[in-house]
Amino acid sequence: MQTSDARMLSIRKFAEVVYACQFHGHEDYQRTHQLIQEKFQINEALSAREQDLFIDTSVANVVRIGSIYIKTGTEEPDSSFTNLVHTKLTIQQLELLAAACQSKRSILLEDDTCSRRSSLVMELAHITRNRLIVIPLNENYEHQI
Structure with missing residues (x-):
């Protein structure tokens, strides 16, 4: 595989994140x-x-998610975490999210x-062994101690 071909695949994914994902x-x-x-x-x-x-x-x-490679963190996987079923x-969606994170x-x-x-965000954090900090931006959120 030539480097320019691999770059074209990345460009396609980033273009999809930037342009196609904007449509509801x-x-x-x-x-x-x-x-x-x-x-x-791209070639066959x-x-x-x-x-x-x-x-x-x-x-x-x-970790490779579809055609996107992303570096992993150092967090130990949470054994109580329930993974999403990895359907197509x-x-x-995880691939596009990983591509967006690369930016x-x-x-x-x-x-x-x-x-x-x-x-999806929790699943990506789990797969890539990254710590996820959730900051709720909802007026209905109640802080629990």
Whole structure:
């Protein structure tokens, strides 16, 4: 695999995060996703790799979520944590979230109530062995000691 081909795959994922994920409607998302694929074409080997929706934690300091590689932290996994079921959709969403995290910029997740945002963030923190600090920004939150 050539470096420029691998970069093109990363560019496609980042373009999807920046452009396609901005749309709430599925049709708009799909159309934008298709335009990104047409504009940033990749070879067959990378296309197969892009479709490989798998989470690989076999390397000590790196985890692969789909086609995105992300460094792991040092937190010990919480044995009481209940993982999300890694369906195709879940891995696609985790992959995009991991790609967004690679930018080192603030990320705002918007969606309807009960749309799995918190669960996806918790799952990504768990998979990547990072500590997650939750700061509720809700007036209905009651602090419990």
